[in-house]
Amino acid sequence: MKRFISGLVILAVMLALSACQGEQKVPAGKDVPVNQQTEKEPGRETQTHNQTGDQTAYYFTDGLLLGSYDKDGWHSLSDTSEDNRAGAGKASDFYAKDLVAVPVYHVYKDQTLIGDARSIIWQTEEEFGLGSFESEGIKDKFSQYGELYHFEGDSYTSHRIISLPTTLGNELAGLKIPVYSFWTYFPIGENWSQKQNQGILVTNSDSINFLSDMQKNVPATKEAESALKKLFADAGMGNTLLNFTQVFKGDFDGDSREEYVFAANHPNPEENDYWPIIEGEGTDVGTFSVLLYQEDDGKIQILHSDLRRFQAGPVTFSEGQYGIMDINHCHTLKVTDIVDLNGDGKYEFVIKIVLWEGGYDQVYAQNQKGNYEVVLRANSGM
Numbered sequence: 537m538k539r540f541i542s543g544l545v546i547l548a549v550m551l552a553l554s555a556c557q558g559e560q561k562v563p564a565g566k567d568v569p570v571n572q573q574t575e576k577e578p579g580r581e582t583q584t585h586n587q588t589g590d591q592t593a594y595y596f597t598d599g600l601l602l603g604s605y606d607k608d609g610w611h612s613l614s615d616t617s618e619d620n621r622a623g624a625g626k627a628s629d630f631y632a633k634d635l636v637a638v639p640v641y642h643v644y645k646d647q648t649l650i651g652d653a654r655s656i657i658w659q660t661e662e663e664f665g666l667g668s669f670e671s672e673g674i675k676d677k678f679s680q681y682g683e684l685y686h687f688e689g690d691s692y693t694s695h696r697i698i699s700l701p702t703t704l705g706n707e708l709a710g711l712k713i714p715v716y717s718f719w720t721y722f723p724i725g726e727n728w729s730q731k732q733n734q735g736i737l738v739t740n741s742d743s744i745n746f747l748s749d750m751q752k753n754v755p756a757t758k759e760a761e762s763a764l765k766k767l768f769a770d771a772g773m774g775n776t777l778l779n780f781t782q783v784f785k786g787d788f789d790g791d792s793r794e795e796y797v798f799a800a801n802h803p804n805p806e807e808n809d810y811w812p813i814i815e816g817e818g819t820d821v822g823t824f825s826v827l828l829y830q831e832d833d834g835k836i837q838i839l840h841s842d843l844r845r846f847q848a849g850p851v852t853f854s855e856g857q858y859g860i861m862d863i864n865h866c867h868t869l870k871v872t873d874i875v876d877l878n879g880d881g882k883y884e885f886v887i888k889i890v891l892w893e894g895g896y897d898q899v900y901a902q903n904q905k906g907n908y909e910v911v912l913r914a915n916s917g918m
Contacts, residue, residue, distance in 0.1 A: 593741035649722030743879030
């Protein structure tokens, strides 16, 4: 009788386990297409949570932490009002212990999932340097976590690779992520290199989506051209020629109607994409980097506008272009991703601003009034 009862108990446990498994799971380490509905991997079920039990989603671009999203909304690492001081304005503190507690980060490039990172690399062997933690004794405090890591071609070992998830001790409980030029590297695959951190979007969230039918490089609309001309005229740059560098078309707000996103920049020479070129003649010319959003009814929202009138005198054409070497005119804007980061059906715009020896990445999201505003930002430079 005891054997019979034991057999029944074992059978019941086996049936319960098989019922919990559901659909076939993806093997650990295998990449899956974006938006493919699959069961979560065993290691992916334990996400980083806040104190209320709701998942916190973290976002990185090119290895720079932008911030997070949770039940309370967006939280930016750097101040979204362009004040670079730590803790200034609309900025939040982020802690190293929370980022390494995440079991896996999903790495995307060109709107495609290219792999899952189950370890991260940080610069831990230097203190208070560019790209380092801003706290004393970091090298010794991290010595018990992970292993030293040597980038190929780098003669100095200043980084450490840490497996995920890792629980940091009390000695590192209050360690904050620096708000300027602090990179996190996400190694994936056997032949991973440091360069693969460029052009990537990384998150621990399983809820992000990309627009499969978004159109790129479509012609600029008359509304966008008129808006840019007015910006030029108001800035005393009315003779500057228009130049749209990126145009996207798609349903970005989930209303089943199409909108546009425009990036406009002054030209740059092909042999050196840093020094600007002015297209236009006379004194009312300048350099520019502009981001516009056109709603389905034709209304234009000006999301970013950096207009710099050329003050050095009249400009005359030399084969249609006038090149200048002035660091105050070195600024460009690029849309790096259009993606629904928080799964609400509305798409965010991730942009990169390049300045002289610096710049920043930021995310625009639509608020309740339908207007796009900066919600996440990361500052970096030399």
